[in-house]
Every structure is written in C-alpha cells, then in structure tokens.
Amino acid sequence: MEKSIDEINRRIRDGSARVVTADEMPDIVSELGEEGALQEVDVVTTGTFGAMCSSGAFLNFGHAEPPIKMERIWLNDVEAYGGIAAVDTYIGATNKSVTRMESYGGAHVIEDFISGKSIELRAQSSGSDCYPRRSITTELRLEDLNQAIMVNPRNAYQRYDAAVNTSEDTLYTYMGTLLPHNANVTFSGAGTLNPICNDPNLRLIGSGVPILLGGAQGMVIGEGTQHSSAGSFATLMTTADMTEMNTDFLRAAIMYRYGPTLYLGVGIPLPVLDIETVRRTAVRDSDIMISIKDFGVPSRSRPVIGQVSYADLKSGTIELNNEEITTSSLSSFRRAKMVANTLKRWIEEGQMTLCLPTRFIDTSKQAKPMRETRKVVLVQEIMQRKVVTIKEGQEITEAARKLLKGETNHLPVLNEQGRLTGVITTFDIAKAVARPERKVKVQDIMTRNVITTQADEPIDIAAQKLEHHRISALPVVDAQNQCIAILHASDLGKLFKPGGGRP
Amino acid sequence: MKLLVRLIHDSKPIIAQVVKDTGVLINVDRARSDAHEGEEALVDVPDEACIQVSDRMRSLGAEVRILEEGIRHDEEECVDCGACISICPKKVFSFDKDWKLQVETKKCILCGRCIISCPHSALSLSY
Numbered sequence: 336m337e338k339s340i341d342e343i344n345r346r347i348r349d350g351s352a353r354v355v356t357a358d359e360m361p362d363i364v365s366e367l368g369e370e371g372a373l374q375e376v377d378v379v380t381t382g383t384f385g386a387m388c389s390s391g392a393f394l395n396f397g398h399a400e401p402p403i404k405m406e407r408i409w410l411n412d413v414e415a416y417g418g419i420a421a422v423d424t425y426i427g428a429t430n431k432s433v434t435r436m437e438s439y440g441g442a443h444v445i446e447d448f449i450s451g452k453s454i455e456l457r458a459q460s461s462g463s464d465c466y467p468r469r470s471i472t473t474e475l476r477l478e479d480l481n482q483a484i485m486v487n488p489r490n491a492y493q494r495y496d497a498a499v500n501t502s503e504d505t506l507y508t509y510m511g512t513l514l515p516h517n518a519n520v521t522f523s524g525a526g527t528l529n530p531i532c533n534d535p536n537l538r539l540i541g542s543g544v545p546i547l548l549g550g551a552q553g554m555v556i557g558e559g560t561q562h563s564s565a566g567s568f569a570t571l572m573t574t575a576d577m578t579e580m581n582t583d584f585l586r587a588a589i590m591y592r593y594g595p596t597l598y599l600g601v602g603i604p605l606p607v608l609d610i611e612t613v614r615r616t617a618v619r620d621s622d623i624m625i626s627i628k629d630f631g632v633p634s635r636s637r638p639v640i641g642q643v644s645y646a647d648l649k650s651g652t653i654e655l656n657n658e659e660i661t662t663s664s665l666s667s668f669r670r671a672k673m674v675a676n677t678l679k680r681w682i683e684e685g686q687m688t689l690c691l692p693t694r695f696i697d698t699s700k701q702a703k704p705m706r707e708t709r710k711v712v713l714v715q716e717i718m719q720r721k722v723v724t725i726k727e728g729q730e731i732t733e734a735a736r737k738l739l740k741g742e743t744n745h746l747p748v749l750n751e752q753g754r755l756t757g758v759i760t761t762f763d764i765a766k767a768v769a770r771p772e773r774k775v776k777v778q779d780i781m782t783r784n785v786i787t788t789q790a791d792e793p794i795d796i797a798a799q800k801l802e803h804h805r806i807s808a809l810p811v812v813d814a815q816n817q818c819i820a821i822l823h824a825s826d827l828g829k830l831f832k833p834g835g836g837r838p
Numbered sequence: 839m840k841l842l843v844r845l846i847h848d849s850k851p852i853i854a855q856v857v858k859d860t861g862v863l864i865n866v867d868r869a870r871s872d873a874h875e876g877e878e879a880l881v882d883v884p885d886e887a888c889i890q891v892s893d894r895m896r897s898l899g900a901e902v903r904i905l906e907e908g909i910r911h912d913e914e915e916c917v918d919c920g921a922c923i924s925i926c927p928k929k930v931f932s933f934d935k936d937w938k939l940q941v942e943t944k945k946c947i948l949c950g951r952c953i954i955s956c957p958h959s960a961l962s963l964s965y
C-alpha cells in the first residue's frame with residue numbers, strides 16, 4: 336500500500352488525519368506492524384530544541400528622512416551586517432555586543448525583538464548624493480520594521496558528537512562546561528524526535544517543505560551550510576517570519592567563555608507515504624549512535640574515544656573505560672517534544688498542510704575542511720630562546736636576584752637533569768617573604784603544575800593557554816621536557832604590529 | 839537553614855563550641871581557610887535553631903549571614919536542557935519522567951559551580 340500526499344492533505348483538511356509524534360512511532364510500529372502503521376498513521380511530527388549558532392534574521396527598517404544608506408549598523412550595540420544597502424541588515428545570533436561582550440549578543444537582540452522590547456538602532460554612512468545622511472540613532476520595535484525574516488544557514492543538525500575532556504583543566508566550550516578527567520559528558524540533539532534522523536535519506540525533507548521554526552510556520556530552504564549527509568551530519572537552511580515567533584520556542588543563551596547563541600525549536604512534519612517512511616520513523620534512541628570526542632585536544636580532528644547511543648546518553652550516565660560518567664544534555668528534550676506536539680496540533684486543526692520537496696537535497700555530499708594557503712604561525716617563530724632558569728635546590732634570594740636582573744617575571748625551574756619541574760614568579764617570592772616559614776629553597780615555593788608549550792605548537796593554541804590559565808608566560812619544552820625557550824604574552828604583540836599584519 | 843559563618847581572626851574552632859553550648863547539631867557543608875580572608879564555613883542547621891545558633895556564633899566573634907535555601911532556580915528562564923545536571927557535585931538537579939528539571943535545593947551546598955554552566959542564566963545565588 337502507498338498513500339499520496341494529496342490523500343493525506345485531504346484528511347488534514349477534513350480533520351480525520353491521524354497525527355503522532357516521532358517518539359510514539361516505534362511502539363505503534365511494533366504493535367501494528369509496518370503495514371498496519373502505514374494504514375493507521377498519516378503524519379509523524381518531529382522536533383528539536385537546542386543551540387543553533389548559525390541563525391539570524393534579515394531586517395528592513397524603512398527609510399529615514401533625510402535618507403541614509405547604512406554602512407555600519409549596531410542593534411543594542413551588537414554589530415549587524417552593513418553590506419546590503421540601504422536600510423536592510425542581517426543580524427547574526429553569535430555576534431557579541433561591543434559593550435556587554437559576555438552577556439549580550441545577536442541572539443538577545445532577536446529574542447528582545449520577539450518579546451516586544453524596543454531596540455536601539457545606530458547606523459553610520461559615508462553619505463552620497465542620493466543618501467546624504469551620515470548617522471542615525473533611533474528606537475525600534477519589531478512592529479516598526481517592514482520585514483523581519485529569519486533565515487538560518489545551518490539548523491537542525493542530524494546528530495552532534497558528544498563531548499568529554501581528558502585534560503586536567505575545566506574547559507568552557509560550545510558543548511558547555513567540560514569537567515577535567517572525563518568527569519562529565521555533554522551532548523546535544525533530540526534523538527528519536529530529531530527531524531533528519533526520521534528521514535535520513537531526505538526523501539521527505541527538502542526545499543519548500545513546511546516546518547515549525549521558533550514557533551512560527553516556516554519552511555526548509557534547502558541544504559544547510561556544512562551539510563554533510565554522507566557522514567550522517569546533514570543540515571538544513573530554514574526560514575520563517577520573525578513576527579510570528581514566540582519565546583516558548585526561541586531563547587537567547589550564553590555559553591560561558593564561548594559567547595552568545597540562539598536556542599531554537601525546529602520541527603518538521605513527515606507525511607507517511609509508504610513502508611520506507613514507516614521504517615525510518617520507527618527509529619529509537621537506541622538506534623542512533625554518536626561518537627564521543629575528546630575536547631581536551633584543541634584540534635579540528637579531535638580523537639574519538641567511544642561510541643554511544645542517545646538511549647545511553649539520556650539514561651543519565653554512560654560507561655567509559657569502566658567508569659560511570661554523568662551526562663548533561665545541552666538541548667531540551669522537553670521543548671523538542673513541545674515542538675512536535677505543537678506541529679501535531681496545527682495539523683490536527685487543519686492549520687498546516689504538507690507538501691513534498693520542490694527540490695531534493697543531495698545526500699552524497701561531504702563537507703570539506705578549509706583549504707589553507709598560508710602556514711600557521713608556530714611558537715618557535717616568536718619564542719625567546721634566551722631563557723634564564725634556576726635549579727630546584729637554589730636559594731630563594733638567588734631566584735629573586737635573577738628575576739630582578741632579567742626582564743622576566745617567570746623563572747623556569749630545572750632539576751639536576753635539566754628537566755623542567757616548576758616555575759617561580761615574583762609573586763611566589765613575595766608570598767614567601769610575607770610568610771617566611773623556613774621556606775628558603777626554590778623547590779619549597781615553586782609552582783609545580785607548570786603549563787607548557789612546544790616549539791611546533793600553533794601560536795593561537797599557546798595564546799589560548801595563556802588566556803585560559805590567566806598567566807603571562809609559557810616555558811617551551813622539547814620531547815625530553817628540557818626547557819628550550821620561553822614564550823611571553825607580550826611577545827604575541829609582535830604578530831599584530833601596526834601596518835605589519837600577520838606573517 | 840544555611841548559615842555562612844566567617845571568622846576574621848584566628849580563633850578557636852567555634853563550631854564545636856556552639857554545638858556544645860547549644861546542643862544543636864550543625865552540619866558543615868563546606869569550609870575554606872585562607873590566610874588573607876580568614877575562615878569561612880557554610881553550615882546547615884535545623885530551622886528552629888537558626889536564631890539561637892547564629893546569636894551564639896556572633897557572640898564568639900563570628901560574622902554570620904543567614905542564607906536562603908540553596909541555589910535559586912528561575913523557572914521562566916529555564917528551558918529544561920539539563921546542562922547543570924552533570925556539573926553539580928551534590929546531585930541537586932535531575933529530570934522527572936517528562937524531562938522537566940527538578941531542583942532539590944535542600945542538597946545544595948552553594949558552591950556556585952552550576953551558575954556559569956547554565957546557558958540561560960536561570961541559576962543564581964541569592965546572597
């Protein structure tokens with residue numbers, strides 16, 4: 336048996352369509368069998384609610400008097416794109432406010448617009464004969480705009496890798512807070528409710544298909560950026576009218592030390608046309624496997640350290656190397672279910688009918704890494720090879736003398752074999768002098784847990800270490816842990832000399 | 839009720855002293871000692887003995903603040919993601935069967951770790 340999309344739409348219109356949410360489907364199929372389920376169910380609704388960084392909206396403000404062609408634009412101090420004349424802009428979710436960097440961003444502008452707040456628009460222009468005005472400041476509400484159309488380049492990822500951290504430090508990432516030594520694992524995605532997991536071959540999801548986006552009725556534009564169907568990481572580009580959205584399905588968020596992002600509800604109704612649709616929508620959490628990646632390694636290719644299913648992750652703990660680890664979801668399953676339920680209600684009430692894609696999305700596509708034509712700057716290019724060191728057994732006074740003489744306030748400490756065992760700073764010496772409890776040797780007061788770098792490490796990774804640990808120098812060590820140089824935070828400035836640019 | 843107890847100068851272990859004087863059981867949730875800022879302890883006492891205990895502590899030279907119960911959870915801001923669950927050392931957070939976040943504030947020791955881990959600024963300390 337097969338059903339046509341027209342037949343399903345006819346049932347939606349006369350109110351007789353049977354609509355279920357994707358998490359209910361596996362049990363229905365077990366109970367009725369595939370043929371039975373096909374006969375019984377007309378539409379399966381899906382949903383997801385989580386951080387979707389690659390989101391934003393096109394806004395049109397209307398013309399001012401005298402008119403301006405806006406070239407630089409800020410909304411509540413968050414910069415918006417100024418390259419699409421004259422009073423159009425695109426506000427991206429992850430842009431940070433120039434005045435409230437850590438607590439406000441593009442996502443907040445979008446949420447504030449939707450919840451009816453007024454937003455300050457500031458814009459500048461170089462002026463022209465047709466657009467003489469040079470600057471403007473005004474307060475705007477969503478209802479004052481001509482258009483506010485959300486267009487999200489990359490939404491509704493099919494899956495996300497789960498994250499752990501084998502390193503010794505807490506990491507703050509787009510996958511949330513990762514505790515050291517694998518003390519927690521974070522993941523994202525709605526599993527059994529995820530739209531693409533219920534249509535992995537993209538037979539039903541494609542251009543023109545209706546969706547719920549942020550609470551509004553919208554549609555799929557087509558493939559999303561970074562779409563990588565071949566690797567089971569398909570994405571979608573989506574759109575909907577921002578004026579119809581609400582904060583049940585759209586929330587600004589801040590990932591600590593990562594920045595702003597937008598939590599969005601996205602759901603897609605799937606018409607149950609044939610047995611293939613039934614099979615695919617019967618997917619359970621336990622069928623969807625994802626990799627656990629080690630975020631302790633700051634590289635594009637983070638090592639995979641295990642495979643788990645969404646069922647494992649949602650149980651609250653997983654086992655990794657014989658240890659039990661607590662899991663944290665970053666997306667909300669409860670809200671994902673609200674998305675699927677809302678779609679279900681819309682369709683039951685005849686407010687939304689379905690259609691098939693007007694263009695299909697390529698399922699053979701695989702995203703490529705970036706082609707880089709300039710080589711990455713390494714630590715060895717700016718490190719200082721002349722490094723003053725001290726031995727563990729030497730007196731503090733000697734350390735103080737060296738610190739005073741040299742232009743550094745970091746002394747790497749070496750053992751008898753010349754290996755790095757600690758570091759001593761002017762602060763350590765000051766502390767020792769303030770509390771002289773018979774601590775006279777360098778080894779009594781040095782910091783033993785030294786953060787180091789290597790000569791062939793990319794400079795940006797070393798810079799991140801300095802910033803993360805709030806320190807001002809890194810000893811550079813070789814494979815034998817011999818201290819061969821030192822990298823000072825102040826040396827990083829060499830890379831950004833005015834007019835020079837980066838080598 | 840939670841009390842935040844601070845001792846500015848070196849002094850005797852006043853908690854033991856207060857237990858002895860008042861006969862009230864005091865549970866130490868966490869304690870910290872710092873050469874510059876003195877000692878600080880977060881203690882849990884039965885509600886009815888709160889005034890008695892804090893008065894006695896003050897008379898022994900401690901600075902005492904009565905805290906509201908545990909972490910403050912803003913249900914309006916919370917989206918029930920669960921990012922906080924694996925961060926909390928005391929298992930204050932969990933999901934109910936409908937994936938709604940449950941907060942057992944009684945267990946909270948006010949360590950503050952969950953606050954920055956909540957993407958929606960739904961968690962705060964009330965003191």
Ligand code: SF4
Nearest residue numbers: 926946947949950952
């Ligand atoms: S403050 Fe600490 S103990 Fe309290 S809920 Fe947060 S993480 Fe848990």
Ligand code: SF4
Nearest residue numbers: 916917919920922956
């Ligand atoms: S991390 Fe914040 S938003 Fe998420 S469940 Fe916990 S309190 Fe709610």
